[in-house]
Amino acid sequence: DAKTTQPTSMDCAEGRAANLPCNHSTISGNEYVYWYRQIHSQGPQYIIHGLKNNETNEMASLIITEDRKSSTLILPHATLRDTAVYYCIVRAYQTGANNLFFGTGTRLTVIP
Amino acid sequence: NAGVMQNPRHLVRRRGQEARLRCSPMKGHSHVYWYRQLPEEGLKFMVYLQKENIIDESGMPKERFSAEFPKEGPSILRIQQVVRGDSAAYFCASSGEGFETQYFGPGTRLLVL
Numbered sequence: 001d002a003k004t005t006q007p008t009s010m011d012c013a014e015g016r017a018a019n020l021p022c023n024h025s026t027i028s029g030n031e032y033v034y035w036y037r038q039i040h041s042q043g044p045q046y047i048i049h050g051l052k053n054n055e056t057n058e059m060a061s062l063i064i065t066e067d068r069k070s071s072t073l074i075l076p077h078a079t080l081r082d083t084a085v086y087y088c089i090v091r092a093y094q095t096g097a098n099n100l101f102f103g104t105g106t107r108l109t110v111i112p
Numbered sequence: 113n114a115g116v117m118q119n120p121r122h123l124v125r126r127r128g129q130e131a132r133l134r135c136s137p138m139k140g141h142s143h144v145y146w147y148r149q150l151p152e153e154g155l156k157f158m159v160y161l162q163k164e165n166i167i168d169e170s171g172m173p174k175e176r177f178s179a180e181f182p183k184e185g186p187s188i189l190r191i192q193q194v195v196r197g198d199s200a201a202y203f204c205a206s207s208g209e210g211f212e213t214q215y216f217g218p219g220t221r222l223l224v225l
Contacts, residue, residue, distance in 0.1 A: 034213075036216075041201060042218060042219070043116075043216035043217050043218045044155065044205075046216075049213065098145070098167075098168070098207075098211065098214075099145065099160060099170075100145075100157065100205075100214060101157070102154040102155040103154060105154065
């Protein structure tokens with residue numbers, strides 16, 4: 001069921017930007033890209049989502065390529081508390097099919 | 113502004129006992145989802161409910177597992193006759209409408225001895 005591909009792990013220096021890539025080459029026109037993260041077995045935390053345009057909120061920015069086949073989550077100034085597994089999820093808005101498919105994600109380690 | 117609440121946070125059961133996990137959605141949310149995370153694995157969807165209705169239970173094991181979301185009160189995930197393989201973290205999420213963003217609770221860690 002995986003519709004996304006992410007690197008297994010990444011490191012980032014504290015204070016630097018963390019850029020997490022995601023490939024979703026089979027994404028459909030009505031499918032959104034969602035990002036969640038899970039910090040040490042806590043409940044997944046919603047970060048951001050988008051359809052076509054780039055999005056920014058207080059946590060992160062989401063850059064979606066023009067062909068929508070890939071995206072990048074950007075944490076502008078990574079801190080040690082950003083160490084987590086980050087999940088990129090493609091999701092369609094349709095009645096009765098609202099479950100999220102969590103793949104293996106990217107384990108981001110922020111290094112002091 | 114309380115988020116999704118789950119209790120208990122930790123639950124220990126012996127094989128053959130019943131486990132009841134509760135989830136209170138965020139205020140104003142009427143859609144609830146249950147996910148299970150086995151050790152060292154990703155979350156797997158189990159069931160999607162609205163008030164008094166099961167919308168999608170395609171991820172639920174066929175036996176021993178059931179879920180409800182009554183008109184009043186929390187959603188309940190019930191596991192009868194637990195086995196060691198049921199040991200996992202069970203997460204609940206809620207959304208305002210079915211297509212809106214899902215927000216997760218802290219989870220219930222079930223350990224079956």
